[in-house]
Amino acid sequence: MLDLDQSAPDHRNDALHIVFQRGKLVMDMRSRQPCILGEIDISQNQWPVARERYIGHWSGQACFAIEISESSDIDAMRYQAGSLYQLLGRVDDGVFALAGRAAQLLDWERDHQFCGRCGQSMTTADGERALGCATCKTTLYPRISPCVIVLITKGDEMLLARNARFPRPMYSSLAGFIEAGESAEDTLRREVREEVGVEVGEIQYFGSQSWPFPNQLMLGYFAEYASGEITPDMDEIAEANWYHPKDLPPVPPPSSIAGQLIQYHCRRTQAG
Incomplete structure (x- = not known):
């Protein structure tokens, strides 16, 4: 169900999100797929997005991994912030893999903000899922x-x-x-x-x-x-x-x- 061939869209209409705050997964306790939030969740809660990574298309909709600001308020009556482990047995394997991919991409970006060879800032490489250093031309891919x-x-x-x-x-x-x-x-x-x-x-x-x-x-x-x-x-x-x-x-x-x-x-x- 995850399509990696399509590129990120120019708009965010009907986009899906896997949301993290302080490294914890934000889940909608009223949803059958608690880790997948819609664009309306982000806008209505006015969660400032600190970082984001396009994951791919999930069931025909663009899906993004995002990290919201640490100061963002989360409605405890609807949302719960917890570990990926809490998804085991609650969602099917495809959804769990989607959430895991989101977590890994955000962790990778966080841990590679600077080039390990020359120390300069890394930027998103064009046309591929990678981080590049403009100074020494080092290219880093998500670590497995x-x-x-x-x-x-x-x-x-x-x-x-x-x-x-x-x-x-x-x-x-x-x-x-x-x-x-x-x-x-x-x-x-x-x-x-x-x-x-x-x-x-x-x-x-x-x-x-x-x-x-x-x-x-x-x-x-x-x-x-x-x-x-x-x-x-x-x-x-x-x-x-x-x-x-x-x-x-x-x-x-x-x-x-x-x-x-x-x-x-x-x-x-x-x-x-």
């Missing part, structure tokens, strides 16, 4: 950080771990950032070894998901257990164990790729 996320299986059982930094008792698959010079498969084997001390055998690609916390692209895999005893590193992983589909701890929702991996494995064990 590739990660792997893997569900390790041993027969019907799956290895689930609790992250030491996660505030709630949630058990999930293992994940890690791809480092310079690594393939996704290299990263997978290294992260598993470092975090829980086991080795994996056959690897099978599952799918990917944009994860805007803040700018990851999650590459999902299944991996078969090969050897080793589970030994959490106690830095990132506080606890890890084997779990059967019939006796699962709290796991991520199906709107996340971690939840999708777990659900897929549960379905295939039932079918088999």
